[in-house]
Amino acid sequence: MSVLKQLxxxxxxxxxxxxxxxxxxxxxxxxxxxRVCIIGGCEDYTGAPYFSANATALMGCDLTHVICERQAAPIIKGYSPNLMVHPYLSSNVKEYPTDFDKIKSLLSRIHVIVIGPGLGRDPSMLESCKRIIQLVLEEHEGKIPIVIDADGLFLLSNDREAQDFIKRFPKGRIILTPNVVEFQRLYTALFNKDTSDDIDKLKKAERISELLQCIVFCKGRTDHIVASNYCNLENVTPGSNKRVGGQGDTLTGTIACMLSYSRAIHDFKLIDPNPKIEFSWLDYALLSCYSGSTITRTCSKLAYQEKGRAMQTTDMNNYVGQVFQMMFPEELIEE
Structure with missing residues (x-):
């Protein structure tokens, strides 16, 4: 049992x-x-990967990349010059093959991956993402954390081989972030049961987490962050009642940056961690998810206070840096 549960x-x-x-x-x-890489973005959906990547950058991430479909790249590049956008995915592999050599080279330098924002459901795009998951598992021993959202979860719900890859990752290296509909689809696919059965949602999340050996972040009025029988965290930080497309993408970006910071300390030993509390990687991952949840909820609250019903994801996204600084003020450190 994690020490986090008692805090x-x-x-x-x-x-x-x-x-x-x-x-x-x-x-x-x-x-x-x-170093974070967002994998997603197709001709029809270019905002989602931008929101995720922009949130990561505003959290203070050094380098933020987007790997997307060829036709989406110039649009995403036009949103911001701060992001590095790579047109390596393809929905038309006969005319424009997915460039796996470049993907492989880039991911060898990446600390955290997000799969799903704006991905769409084109079979070629989904197959490419499955190959990326396999690449991380087999060539990086599953050590690069992957946050899976949106149509990345659609892939997981419909592809048994992708499920098998996920099960083989070390605990805490895969984080699923389903909304209500995505959660229902995933649970039904994994257990051949409708979510209307008599098991409560938290128990269902625990079953998914145990089966896939991953963290399940259930978005809702209360955010439930579930790691099987190890630790379940609940976040009730006030947000807003306004819902717009893209809020979940801000969340994946904030979680991804927190995971990259955690890797800098846990995996890469950039500084000596606080020795008073022993931490496993699973603790770092859970705490990263909780922090991302808190930041995203607070951004939503502040954006709604400013804009009311006119609030859009851009308004919420633009608060990320301010909220991060408010929650985690930079301390003066003597070198």
Missing amino acids: SHKELINLAHSKCIPPLLSKFHKGQTG
């Missing part, structure tokens, strides 16, 4: 500040404190 909201945020976030030091070089 209050304030204690969890303070612990994330001390354990997960590396300080800004002049001795660090570009890329040491975060």
Whole structure:
């Protein structure tokens, strides 16, 4: 059982500040404190990968990449010059093959991957993402954390081989972030049962987490972050009642950046972690998810207070840096 389960909201945020976030030091070089890649974006859906990547960048990630479909790339590039956008995916593999050599080279330098925002359901795009999951598992021993959302979850619900790949990752390296509809689809696919059966949602999430050996982040009025029988966290930080497309993409971006910070400390030993509490990677991953949830909910609340019903995801996304600084103020550190 994780020590996180016994902590209050304030204690969890303070612990994330001390354990997960590396300080800004002049001795660090570009890329040491975060390299995140968002995989998604097709001709029809270009906003989602941008929102996810932009949230990651505003959290302070050093390098933020987007791997997308060829026709989506110039559009996403036009949204922001701060993101590195790579047109390596293809929905027309006969005329424009997916460039797996370039994907493989880029991912060898990446600390965290997000799969799904704006991906669409083209079979070629979904197959490419399955190959990417297999690549991370077999060539990187599953050590690169992958956050799977949106149509990445559609892939997982409909492809048994993709499910088998996910089960083989080390615990805490795969995070699923389903909304209500995606959760229902995934549960039904995995257990051949409708979610209307008499098992409550939290138990269902625990079953998914245990079967796939992953963290299940159930979005809703209360965010439930479930790691099988190890630890379940609940976040009731106030957000807003306004719902717009793209809010979940902000969440995947904030979680991805927190995971990259956690890897800098846990995996890469960039600084000595706080020695008072022993932490496994699963603890780091859970705390990263909780922090991302808190930041996203607070952004939604502030954006709604400013814009009311006119609130859009851009309004919420633009609060990410401010909320991060408010939650985790940078301390003056003597080098």
